[in-house]
Amino acid sequence: MGDAKQVKVKLYGRIILTGTIRLRTGLHIGTSKDTLEIGGVDGPVIRNPVDRLPYIPGSSLKGKMRSLWEKVNGADQNKSIGKDVTIHVCSKHDCPVCSIYGAPGEEATAAPTRLIVRDVPMNPNSIPSTVADYTEVKWEAAIDRVTSAASPRQMERVPAGATFGPMEMVFSIYMKEDVKRFTHVLRALQLVEDDFLGGQGSRGSGKVSFENLAITVKAGAEYAEQADDRFKGKSLKDLVAVQDELVKWVEGLVVPNGGA
Ligand SMILES: [Zn+2]
Structure with a gap:
C-alpha cells in the first residue's frame, strides 16, 4: 500500500483509453461565461x-466525471472557489477522488494526478451536410416564476446522432494499486452516461454514450x-464486464514484479 514513507515518484506506465462519444440528445457546451449562468441565455456552442467545428473540452468531460465520482464517494465539498461554488479538495494521497482527478487549480497535492482527458473534436461526417454550421437552434420558453410571462430564448446545440472522436484519456500508473483504480474511471464514465454533458441536462440535453472503446498500454x-x-x-x-481481466493484463505488463 502507498503510505507516508512513499517518497519517490516512479511512473510505471500508462493506460490509454480511446473511443467515440455519440450524442443521444442534443449537446450544448457553451463558453465558460454561458455555462456558469444557471438560467442560460442565448448561447452559442x-x-x-x-475549423469552426464544435468540440467537447477535456475539462468539461473530466469535470463531469469528477463531480459525479465525488457524489458517489460522498466527498466533502470543503473549499469555496467563488460565489455559490464549493468544491472538494484534500491532500490525502489515497483519496478516491483527488488521487485520480488531482487538485483543481493551483492546489498542491500529495500525489501526482493520474488522469488526463483530451479535448474531443466533432466528426463532421456524423452530421448531414444540410445542417448549417453543424448545429440546431432550440427555442425554449423561460417562464417568469412570479408573473408567469414567457420569454423565448435560443439555445444552440449539436444535434443528436453526432459523434465526437477520437476521445483519448491517459491514466498514469505510479503504484500497483493504480491499475485497479483505473476501473473507477470506467465507473465514472458509466455515471456520465446516466447523467449528461454540458448545459440544459435536466431539460433533456447532453445524453451521451461511449462507444468503440479500446485500451492500449x-x-x-x-x-x-x-x-x-x-x-x-x-x-x-462490455468493457466493464471484462475489467477484472483487464486489470490482470495491465498489471502483468506494467508492474510485473508487484511494483517493488
Ligand atoms: Zn480528496
Missing part, C-alpha cells in the same frame, strides 16, 4: 476557432504500445 523501458483484442471495439458496458 464552443467551437474550435480554426505503454510501459517498460521501450514504452512501446501494447494492445489485446479482448479490450478493443467495446461498448462501455
